[in-house]
Each structure stands twice: as structure tokens, then as C-alpha cells.
Amino acid sequence: MNHEVNEKGQLMIGQVPASELAEQYGTPLYVYDVEKIRNKARAFVRTFEENGVKAQVAYASKAFSSVAILQVAHQEGLSLDVVSEGELHTALEAGFPVEKIHMHGNNKSIRELEMAVKNNIGCIVVDNFYEIDLLQAILREQNKTIDVLLRVTPGIEAHTHDYILTGQEDSKFGFDLTSGQAEDAFMKVQDDENIRMAGLHCHIGSQIFETSGFEMATRKLFTTLKEWRERYGYEASVLNLGGGFGIQYTQEDAPLELDQYARALIKEVKDLSSQYDYPMPEIWVEPGRAIVGEAGTTIYTVGSIKEVPEVRTYVSVDGGMTDNIRPALYQAKYEAALTEKMDEPAEKEYSIAGKCCESGDMLIWDVALPKIEHGDKLAVFSTGAYGYAMANNYNRFQKAAVVFVENGKHQLVVRRESYQEMTRLDLSYEK
Ligand code: LLP
Secondary structure (H helix, E strand, O other), X not given: OOOEEXXXXXXXXXXXXXXXXXXXXXXXXEEEEHHHHHHHHHHHHHHHHHOOOOEEEEEEHHHOOOHHXXXXXXXXXXXXXXXOHHXXXXXXXXXXXXXXXXXXXXXXXXXXXXXXHHOOOOEEEEOOHHHXXXXXXXXXXXXXXXXXXXXXXXXXXXXXXXXXXXXXXXXXXXXXXOOOHHHHHHHHHHOOXXXXXXXXXXXXXXXXXXXXXXXXXXXXXXXXXXXXXXXXXXXXXXXXXXXOEOOOXXXXXXXXXXXXXXXXXXXXXXXXXXXXXXXXOEEEEOOOHHHHOOOEEEEEEXXXXXXXXXXXXXXXXXXXXXXXXXXXXXXXXXXXXXXXXOOOOOOEEEEEEOOOOXXXXXXXXXXXXXXXXXXXXXXXXXXXXXXXXXXXXHHHOOOOEEEEEEOOEEEEEEOOOOHHHHHOOOOOOOO
């Protein structure tokens, strides 16, 4: 992976030495290069624009939600995917335009649906029959109308290079296409005067490196729409193909450029629309990881170094599974560097350990690095998605701070949690 390095051999992020940021804000520290975020967002938006295709690129805020990132997403013309009251609340606090917010979730609560309807959000991606009942009642009560997409399971599951075709999709999300479930749901919402049935949604997986899974899913959804037109005269205006566009965590990862994913989707939808003589629907996508993943770097300070003779050297840092649970949860792989030793050759392999009381709290196994000393600053790359978003207080570690860097300027956008904040919710027990 390419990293900016200055003439002193220092890692630079957005034209600022990473160790300077660590010095000023403390570690562990999430640092985002905002220009990278903007470039990713623009790659999607521009490709749809250049091809004259109506589209919404909805940032999946589950990847990283905070007021500042949602402000950047809005500045770049993105829409927003939220999956909870908390994510919706953050969007409202960030001043995100409500009409560009889409709500997801396989078990939306009455409160969540009421909040979404009350705030006139742009679209609800309806997931199940229970939700349809709740939504219909809330819309009648609030005397409101709302756009919905039906989430369907197209029987395609994609992960990196592999995609699996399953006849009957075994998933907690969405309506099954093959059993007629999706069609029953369609009939239910289509007849409701408070609901505008905008189209279909699917999400086939995460960290996908090819376009074929997306193309297959598009064909499945489009065929369904064609059948529904024949049977009911219905024409959809939106096809939402979800997120899952892959990013580079390590040298081994070879994702496509974002405009390549977008172009493949555009081609498939255009081809199908002309093949079936179907009005070209808007294409919506929901990238999370692809927008923020590579833009984020976590900086740690090296503490203890333990040699297990002839086996390995454990280097412990001041964070770990509390700020990045992905290695422990998914055996996710990352690359790292020493922020002040970017021009030094690797000395040997080290294993980077977190500081939680848990043997599984290892960030990286066997990574070749220059000689590591106590106090060195270690950067772990591509931590921008599902890092802060999945941070936790295990062992009562504080949630780390987040800094945005752009054009040589840096700004704190999420404060480090204090211990007072951590115990604020605790009440003493009176016997
Ligand atoms: N849309 C829907 C309906 C989704 O379920 C997801 C992710 C996305 C969009 C965004 O996917 P992305 O473009 O970020 O891959 N915690 C896991 C990832 C879980 C993703 C769940 N849904 C991780 O750390 O890899």
C-alpha cells in the first residue's frame, strides 16, 4: 500500500506527521484523511453523473457514524443509510437533510419507525411483514405518506472473490424471492394509500472484489420487477443494490476502483431496462467501508515487548480489540508501520498485541517491521470502517478520540471518552 512519507522518514497523513497528531491528541487515535473520503465519495457520484444515470449514493453510516463524518458525506452530495434510532439521531444532529436519509433494519422498533415517519425521512427499506403492519398503523396515525423499498434476498451471497448461490436464501434479512414472500409483501404495500412503493433493495455481502455477484443480483431483481409489471402493471422507480464494495486492507487485497463497480451496475441496469423495455430506474447504492475504510489509520504507542525465544516477539500497544474488534471477530488482516521509521528496513517479524485481558486480543500476527522500541508510535492502516463504530469499553478502556486531517490542518471530531463519562451511567446500590 502507498503511504505518504516525508524526507525525515515520517508517516504523513493529510500532510501532517502522524506522530505529531499522536503527540497532540494522545493514543490510541483514529486519524482520517478527509481528502481520501471525498475522493471515494466523488468516484461513485461522478460515475453516475457522467453516465447520465439518476442515482443516490447512500453512505452506510454503520461503518463510521459521527456528526463530523455525516457532515462530510452531506458536503459530497451523498445520501445516508441509517439502521437505528441512534444513527438517525446522529444524522439529525449533523443537520443531514431528512429527505436523503434511508432507514434499514430487520427489527425496527415502533419508536424507530415513529421517529423516521415523524421526521419525514426519504425512504424506509422494509424488511418483514411485522414491520409493514407497524408502519401502516404509524402512517395512518400520523397521517403521513412515505416511500418504501422492499428488501429482498436474491439468493446470492458474495464475499471477496466467492459468491454462493442459494436456492432459498437463509437470512434474517428481507423477503424471500422464490417462495412468493416478496410478492405478498408487494401486494400489501402496493394497496396502501400511505405508502409509495418505490422499488426493490438487496445487499449481497461485504468486501466484494468482483462485479459478477452484483450483476447477478441486479438480474434477479429486474426479472422480478418485469414479472410484477406483467401481473400488476407496476413499474418501479428505484433499484437499490446495497453496499459491500471491497477495499484494500493488505497487499493481498485487490479491489476494483469504485468507478468500475459503478460502471458495471450502470451497464447491467441499462441493458436490462432496454431488453425488457422498462423505464430506467434510479440506481441506489450503499457503500460504507468503501467510503471511509482506507481513509482511516489508528495510531498506537508501543509499551511492553515480550520475547518468546525462538518463537515470536509480542509487541503490546495501548489499544486493541476495544478500538478494533475485527481481527478478534473476523480474523481480519491489517498492515502496520512505525510512524517515525518509514525509511528503515524491516528487522524481523513482530506480533502486535492489544492490551485487553484476553489472549485473542491480537491486532496483527507476524508482521515484518523495523526494530521496535518502547514508546514507538505504530500505525495500523485501513481502520476507518467498523473500527470506531464497533469500539467498546471492555476492561473499561476509554473509547479513543477521532481526528480529521485535511490539507495540512487537523481537528478533533470525537473527544476521547473520560472515566467520568464511562461511569456516568453507573448508580450505586443502596441496600
Ligand atoms: N447496506 C446494507 C443493507 C448493509 O447491511 C451493509 C453492511 C452495507 C450497506 C454496507 O456495507 P459495506 O459497504 O460497508 O461493506 N462489521 C463488519 C461489516 C458488517 C456489514 C453489515 N452490513 C465488518 O467489520 O467487516
